[in-house]
Amino acid sequence: MHMSTSEIRAAFLEYFRTEGHQVVSSSSLVPHNDPTLLFTNAGMNQFKDVFLGSDVRSYSRAATAQRCVRAGGKHNDLDNVGYTARHHTFFEMLGNFSFGDYFKRDAIIYAWTFLTKVLQLPKEKLLVTVYATDDEAYDIWAKIIGVSTDRIVRIGDNKGAPYASDNFWQMGDTGPCGPCTEIFYDHGDKIWGGPPGSAEEDGDRFIEIWNVVFMQFNRQADGTLEPLPRPSVDTGMGLERISAIMQGVHSNYEIDIFQTLIRRAAEVVGIADLENKSLRVIADHIRSCAFLVADGVMPSNEGRGYVLRRIIRRAVRHGRKLGAKDVFFYQLVGTLAELMGDACPELKSQQPVIERVLKLEEEQFVRTLDRGLALLDEALEGLGDMRQIPGEVVFKLYDTYGFPADLTADVVRDRGFTIDEAGFAVEMDKQRERAKGASSFAVDYNKRLKIDQESEFVGYECLSSEQTIT
Ligand code: ATP
Ligand code: MG
Ligand code: MG
Ligand code: MG
Numbered sequence: 001m002h003m004s005t006s007e008i009r010a011a012f013l014e015y016f017r018t019e020g021h022q023v024v025s026s027s028s029l030v031p032h033n034d035p036t037l038l039f040t041n042a043g044m045n046q047f048k049d050v051f052l053g054s055d056v057r058s059y060s061r062a063a064t065a066q067r068c069v070r071a072g073g074k075h076n077d078l079d080n081v082g083y084t085a086r087h088h089t090f091f092e093m094l095g096n097f098s099f100g101d102y103f104k105r106d107a108i109i110y111a112w113t114f115l116t117k118v119l120q121l122p123k124e125k126l127l128v129t130v131y132a133t134d135d136e137a138y139d140i141w142a143k144i145i146g147v148s149t150d151r152i153v154r155i156g157d158n159k160g161a162p163y164a165s166d167n168f169w170q171m172g173d174t175g176p177c178g179p180c181t182e183i184f185y186d187h188g189d190k191i192w193g194g195p196p197g198s199a200e201e202d203g204d205r206f207i208e209i210w211n212v213v214f215m216q217f218n219r220q221a222d223g224t225l226e227p228l229p230r231p232s233v234d235t236g237m238g239l240e241r242i243s244a245i246m247q248g249v250h251s252n253y254e255i256d257i258f259q260t261l262i263r264r265a266a267e268v269v270g271i272a273d274l275e276n277k278s279l280r281v282i283a284d285h286i287r288s289c290a291f292l293v294a295d296g297v298m299p300s301n302e303g304r305g306y307v308l309r310r311i312i313r314r315a316v317r318h319g320r321k322l323g324a325k326d327v328f329f330y331q332l333v334g335t336l337a338e339l340m341g342d343a344c345p346e347l348k349s350q351q352p353v354i355e356r357v358l359k360l361e362e363e364q365f366v367r368t369l370d371r372g373l374a375l376l377d378e379a380l381e382g383l384g385d386m387r388q389i390p391g392e393v394v395f396k397l398y399d400t401y402g403f404p405a406d407l408t409a410d411v412v413r414d415r416g417f418t419i420d421e422a423g424f425a426v427e428m429d430k431q432r433e434r435a436k437g438a439s440s441f442a443v444d445y446n447k448r449l450k451i452d453q454e455s456e457f458v459g460y461e462c463l464s465s466e467q468t469i470t
Pocket of ligand 3: 166208
């Protein structure tokens, strides 16, 4: 059965509506009342206080299609874009929620019924994982659903490794969390990759489509787990991933929305090869950038605005790489508004603002981009056998040419180079000292944005724990 992205979104909400769920609108990408969060990264964010018991709603079951951005903070997929078939900076998460209503058994039955009855996916293409010690979930899959035990994998909480499965879900360093069960789809043996839990799992053969979290705890700042007042359920299914399956393609970038955006991007930068990786990056980035501006974020030198600026500049760089001569990025906004304006009316009403902001940002950056790239080329030539760009070069590019450090890393990644992040941080420190020395009233606009995992709360300016970004 072939279904468009819009049809799947509608079918999901309708199914859960008939199962007694209140259909709730997506919340903004800017979590205004949650300073622990950079951007909305999951459907459960807007219900955080309901899970914690401090907010009560008139319903105990809800369903949403939530817009999400994962480009910083606990869940950061920016560096995956262009490299995996399944990651975006912006995506829509379909979710059903129970606030102290149903728990493990019904949550699993709903997910399975939606996939195998409503969408009619073949059972033999699906695989499930459960939290290592969750015998209850294991038994529900094995005995009630009837999944054969060779298709049920137990996974623990692997800390650190970016791809390694982790079956303990948490939205951030603090807040609601719990063990989960995930449903994977097998895209077939022509694609590299192994099942979850195997050494080859970071391939794209087995793709996680749905994560069902049994919300049971509230993680405290000191790391301890406090039980929630009522065990609840939070689920999330990536709309683009399930669309790929329903449209008979492997990569998210081959689905309807992305094909249209990629064709438009090829047209505005003037290339014919639709397979080019940079087109995928641009098609991804226009969505996060347009939706972020629609939700009120403006490019700036710190916090959320700096994340937006970084994404815009990366997209601009990829466009120039493809040969774009004119300011191009904003020209994709109209196409996006046509594609997604129904699901998100803000996109249409804000279209002129989004275009203006993106155009201005690109115009500013292209003034220094080519000279910065030339400097980088020169630096690469001078490196000899070294495969790391020195911190001073990364800093010069940042300071003089407006290259965010992750953009420099992105430019050199395909050529087999990395950047010296620690060396870059040292240069940033020196600059801060200089700024302080210059005037005791100086405002430090280039303040380093750094997350400190140990500290209780560092504010929405925090980015990823692995990266120090300025
Ligand atoms: P992965 O392991 O593939 O990175 P995840 O476990 O980090 O996914 P969850 O936090 O469980 O993802 O989010 C719930 C669902 O949202 C996932 O099962 C997936 O379908 C979808 N999803 C997560 N991250 C992305 C992304 N960056 N782009 C598109 N879809 C995503
Ligand atoms: Mg992930
Ligand atoms: Mg996962
Ligand atoms: Mg998951």
